[in-house]
Each structure stands twice: as C-alpha cells, then as structure tokens.
Amino acid sequence: MTVASANDVSGTGSLLARLKVETRSQHARAEAALDLLSPGLTRARYARVLAWQRARHAPLEDGLNRVLRAALPDPDWAALDLEARAKTPRLDLDLRALNQPPLPTLPPPAWLSTEADAWGCAYVLEGATLGGQVVTRHLLGAGVSPDTLHFYRSYGPDVGPRWRTFGALLGARHASAPDPEAFATRAVRAATLTFELFTYSADAPEAP
Numbered sequence: 001m002t003v004a005s006a007n008d009v010s011g012t013g014s015l016l017a018r019l020k021v022e023t024r025s026q027h028a029r030a031e032a033a034l035d036l037l038s039p040g041l042t043r044a045r046y047a048r049v050l051a052w053q054r055a056r057h058a059p060l061e062d063g064l065n066r067v068l069r070a071a072l073p074d075p076d077w078a079a080l081d082l083e084a085r086a087k088t089p090r091l092d093l094d095l096r097a098l099n100q101p102p103l104p105t106l107p108p109p110a111w112l113s114t115e116a117d118a119w120g121c122a123y124v125l126e127g128a129t130l131g132g133q134v135v136t137r138h139l140l141g142a143g144v145s146p147d148t149l150h151f152y153r154s155y156g157p158d159v160g161p162r163w164r165t166f167g168a169l170l171g172a173r174h175a176s177a178p179d180p181e182a183f184a185t186r187a188v189r190a191a192t193l194t195f196e197l198f199t200y201s202a203d204a205p206e207a208p
C-alpha cells in the first residue's frame, strides 16, 4: 500500500506536501518492515511491535513537548494540544491488555532541537494516525481484540479534524518562520530521521 491517497490539506502551505513527497520511500520501507498486515501476524509479534513502538514514542513525545512548548505562542500550543495526541498512554493500555512488559525507553534524539525539527518529527507521528485507521480495520477483521487497539485506533473519529488542525498549524508556523526554506529543510530531515526510527522488523532479535 502506498500513501499516494493520503489526505492533502489545501491552503496550508506546501511544507506538508513536501514532507509527504520527500518521505514517501521511507514510509514504504517502514510499512514493509513492520509487516503488520501479514496474514501470519501472531499475538506475540503484535505485542512486540507495540512494545517497540512505545520505546520509540515515549522519548520523541518528551522531545516534542519540550521543544514545541518553548517555541509556540500560547494559542498555537493550545490548538495543537499535544497532550490529547500522546500515543504513549494508548500504547500502555494496549501493552497491559496484552500482558507485554514495556521495553526500556531511549533519551530523546539529539537531532530534535529546533522548532522545525519538531514539526518534521510530529508530521511522522501524526500522519501515522491516518494509516492507523487502515491498520485498525485490517486487524479487527483479523480478529485482534479492540482492547489492544488503542494505539492504532488513536483519535477515532477525530483523526480527520486533528490532521487538518495539525496541517494548518504547521503551514502557519512555516510561513511565519524567518527563513522558511531553512525551516522546511530541517523539517524534512527530521521527518526522515523519525521514519528511520520506525523502520523496524519485530522479527529482528535486537529490538528495539
């Protein structure tokens, strides 16, 4: 499956479109490595994927909170509402339901330091909620219990509105950056590095 059909948010500047185009191959690699739609997915493998997702999300969410709280004016910070977007608590619910202990978390990556880095990284985590809807439908159809789908089901019917809010804020912050081209370059780099963190096979022995 490719992301060619992903929602485009019109009128919010071109950075969102650029992020999509410039990370398309990384998305394909991450999707293939995760291999979640495979008919051979077992409960144990699904639990390992989620434990690994948690080990990656927790430090990135800490970094995003720190960088964006410092960078954003209060109204933008409130509109973004990172607390409502947090995936780590959803992953904790799923891991508990699966009786899967969490893996140790890593410190936030050193490259996540500027506002542009944070938007690029957040793009990957937020965009994944779009694909999460497809994954959820598939896993429900494959008999995976809804108790273990809090992460992939993130935001439920609010996926579309939250994605549009995210795109509008990203576009506005990009447009008002002192050097929009440098901002875009940093954001694309951060998105690429974030995708690399999510390019993982749960069959690899050395997880995470």
Ligand code: HEM
Pocket: 001, 002, 003, 005, 006, 007, 008, 016, 019, 020, 027, 030, 031, 032, 034, 035, 036, 037, 123, 124, 125, 126, 127, 128, 129, 130, 131, 132, 134, 135, 195, 198
């Ligand atoms: C089983 C694995 C995956 C599947 C089946 C999948 C599927 C999809 C699909 C169908 C879309 C388009 C949704 C739409 O247009 O409404 C999408 C978008 C997206 N996915 Fe995934 N995805 C997977 C894994 C991931 C991972 C691991 C990440 C990153 C952590 C990710 C990040 C994104 C992003 C950023 C977008 C938005 C692209 C854009 O429109 O700009 N996906 N995915």
